Amino acid sequence: QLNRHLPGQRWCTGPSFLIFWNPSTTAQVMIEAQPTKVSEGKDVLLLVRNLPQKVAAYVWYKGQIMDFHQFITSHTIDPERIIFGYAYSGRETLYSNGSLLIRNVTKQDTGSYTVKIMNRMEETKGDNLLSVICTVETPKPYISSSKLNPREGTETVILSCDPDTQDVSYLWWINGQSLPIRPYECEMKNPVSSSRSDPVTLNLICEYLLFLCEPGGVPKLSCLTDSHPLAELSCLIDGKFQQSAQVFFIPQITKTYTGVYVCFTHYSDKLLSVIHTAEVPKPYITSNNFNPMENKNVVAFTCELKTQGYTYLWRVNGQSLPVSPRLKQPGKNRILILANVTRNDKGPYKCEIWDRVGSICSDPVTLDVLYGPQVPRIFSPFNFYHSGNTLELSCFVDSNPPAEYSWTINGKFLQSGQKLSIPQITTEHSGLYGCSVRNSATGRERSTFRRITVVVETPKPYISSSNLNPRECTETVILSCDPDTQDVSYLWWINGQNLPISHKLQLSENNRTLSLFGVTKDTAGPYECEMKNPGSSSHSDPVTLNVLYGLDAPTISSSYPYYHPGEVPKLSCLTDSHPLAEHSWLIHRKVQQSAQVFFILQITKTYRGVYVCFIHNSVTGGTNLIIKRIIVPGTSPSFR
Numbered sequence: 001q002l003n004r005h006l007p008g009q010r011w012c013t014g015p016s017f018l019i020f021w022n023p024s025t026t027a028q029v030m031i032e033a034q035p036t037k038v039s040e041g042k043d044v045l046l047l048v049r050n051l052p053q054k055v056a057a058y059v060w061y062k063g064q065i066m067d068f069h070q071f072i073t074s075h076t077i078d079p080e081r082i083i084f085g086y087a088y089s090g091r092e093t094l095y096s097n098g099s100l101l102i103r104n105v106t107k108q109d110t111g112s113y114t115v116k117i118m119n120r121m122e123e124t125k126g127d128n129l130l131s132v133i134c135t136v137e138t139p140k141p142y143i144s145s146s147k148l149n150p151r152e153g154t155e156t157v158i159l160s161c162d163p164d165t166q167d168v169s170y171l172w173w174i175n176g177q178s179l180p181i182r183p184y185e186c187e188m189k190n191p192v193s194s195s196r197s198d199p200v201t202l203n204l205i206c207e208y209l210l211f212l213c214e215p216g217g218v219p220k221l222s223c224l225t226d227s228h229p230l231a232e233l234s235c236l237i238d239g240k241f242q243q244s245a246q247v248f249f250i251p252q253i254t255k256t257y258t259g260v261y262v263c264f265t266h267y268s269d270k271l272l273s274v275i276h277t278a279e280v281p282k283p284y285i286t287s288n289n290f291n292p293m294e295n296k297n298v299v300a301f302t303c304e305l306k307t308q309g310y311t312y313l314w315r316v317n318g319q320s321l322p323v324s325p326r327l328k329q330p331g332k333n334r335i336l337i338l339a340n341v342t343r344n345d346k347g348p349y350k351c352e353i354w355d356r357v358g359s360i361c362s363d364p365v366t367l368d369v370l371y372g373p374q375v376p377r378i379f380s381p382f383n384f385y386h387s388g389n390t391l392e393l394s395c396f397v398d399s400n401p402p403a404e405y406s407w408t409i410n411g412k413f414l415q416s417g418q419k420l421s422i423p424q425i426t427t428e429h430s431g432l433y434g435c436s437v438r439n440s441a442t443g444r445e446r447s448t449f450r451r452i453t454v455v456v457e458t459p460k461p462y463i464s465s466s467n468l469n470p471r472e473c474t475e476t477v478i479l480s481c482d483p484d485t486q487d488v489s490y491l492w493w494i495n496g497q498n499l500p501i502s503h504k505l506q507l508s509e510n511n512r513t514l515s516l517f518g519v520t521k522d523t524a525g526p527y528e529c530e531m532k533n534p535g536s537s538s539h540s541d542p543v544t545l546n547v548l549y550g551l552d553a554p555t556i557s558s559s560y561p562y563y564h565p566g567e568v569p570k571l572s573c574l575t576d577s578h579p580l581a582e583h584s585w586l587i588h589r590k591v592q593q594s595a596q597v598f599f600i601l602q603i604t605k606t607y608r609g610v611y612v613c614f615i616h617n618s619v620t621g622g623t624n625l626i627i628k629r630i631i632v633p634g635t636s637p638s639f640r
Contacts, residue, residue: 372399472549550577
């Protein structure tokens with residue numbers, strides 16, 4: 001919100017997109033402010049996207065309360081009509097796609113906008129869809145300081161980022177240095193702009209003193225200090241003044257020179273600081289156990305040497321020690337205790353000692369944590385192998401030191417090593433393969449198992465039949481899938497489909513034979529069988545049964561009993577039979593011919609009477625007949 005009037009260009013900004021939730025649609029309605037940043041006096045378009053289907057009207061309100069006083073404008077689709085409300089300023093335009101254009105934006109336009117979308121079935125609304133925030137551009141700040149020439153370690157400096165501005169956040173920059181003597185900068189920032197000050201540098205007076213003793217040969221004691229302005233130096237030995245100089249030489253050092261050496265620094269006739277020191281010795285790390293067992297042993301590190309006046313710090317993997325209940329540092333941090341060591345605690349570890357003049361780190365030490373093995377894993381690309389192939393198995397486990405591997409099959413030892421390779425395998429190599437791992441340091445052993453099956457290539461099967469020419473409904477047929485093969489499963493198909501469930505179809509226990517009870521012409525086939533094992537499968541050639549059937553009652557194709565003299569009747573005697581039936585015709589009790597079709601070239605009254613078609617199946621022995629009466633008009637019916 002714009003709370004304070006300040007000179008400068010005003011900006012209005014809104015979110016780059018806002019979400020409208022409509023439970024009756026699958027896509028989310030989205031509203032975009034175009035442009036996302038607009039200055040006062042410019043235009044902004046509230047663009048509606050992903051509209052629901054069959055929109056009937058759009059209604060826009062200023063704020064979240066949809067009442068008469070907040071009503072801006074509405075647009076009805078059918079019939080098309082635009083209505084302006086109480087909150088309409090004359091600068092709003094509502095388009096047919098529901099988007100609202102606000103011209104000549106002012107800070108009074110700040111706030112929330114609500115759109116209501118209505119269709120034929122329901123109405124939905126979205127509130128808090130847009131929040132336009134108006135604010136001013138931040139002025140360029142500058143830094144004010146309570147003191148630009150402070151003394152180090154004794155005086156406090158207060159920096160202020162001016163001018164005091166409403167609705168901004170402040171950021172500070174110190175040029176990335178830990179010692180605060182570099183240029184300072186401050187930054188003002190609000191949602192639409194930011195400004196950074198010019199840098200300010202403190203004229204810091206430093207008073208850190210360092211006195212180093214270099215042993216060996218002719219001692220040369222240099223009293224060094226970082227001071228601004230430069231300090232005056234003087235040296236005392238056991239309280240006796242020696243000289244005023246930065247460097248002090250001892251031509252031939254003896255035991256009489258043992259004592260405390262003091263370096264005084266003066267600035268403007270005022271004593272600033274006194275330090276006497278010796279060189280910091282390099283520490284080293286000792287441990288009760290450099291080869292601990294995981295989750296079993298406790299490790300204690302000690303930072304040597306034990307010296308008064310030092311501060312001890314520990315680092316692991318180059319970082320300060322993490323906060324953990326497993327890590328304890330008794331004895332003013334000189335000792336580090338690791339409870340229940342894990343493989344992640346191997347390090348490296350360093351200890352660091354500090355005194356008033358400096359610090360020094362030990363060499364790193366690393367734990368050789370003994371762990372494992374857990375349950376190993378056997379890797380194989382297959383569970384089933386073809387006879388004649390090479391079996392390749394690998395076993396993996398995480399262990400320190402590396403585990404010892406051994407292989408078994410069905411409990412019998414095969415070989416040692418992480419990998420197992422057996423060329424030209426046969427079905428005798430099928431079984432349960434075991435991988436055992438052992439860590440000689442931890443004494444742990446673990447095993448895992450994997451079943452491997454070696455299969456042979458299935459031969460191409462063929463179908464044998466107890467009867468390839470069965471009589472319909474009277475004979476049983478037994479089909480067999482040959483040859484009889486071990487370790488395979490059998491599958492059957494009829495007409496390319498799985499066998500239907502039927503009391504007339506019965507499979508043997510191993511599915512190798514199929515019994516057909518009361519075979520019919522509908523179960524003639526073709527039949528196929530398949531042999532299958534986990535590694536291969538083979539199909540037989542199809543076999544079709546030659547089912548013998550017939551005779552059903554025949555029919556005569558001509559159903560018309562009346563013929564006029566001179567017409568040519570054609571009588572066909574039809575029946576379904578396998579093999580084909582033999583036909584003969586009887587007219588006036590006399591055999592005329594043996595044929596399925598009987599012609600009368602020119603019918604006369606002498607051809608009136610009863611016609612009989614006899615059929616006979618010589619294989620099944622079945623016979624049947626049908627009678628047809630022919631009437632020639634102008635004659636009396638004959639019943640001969």
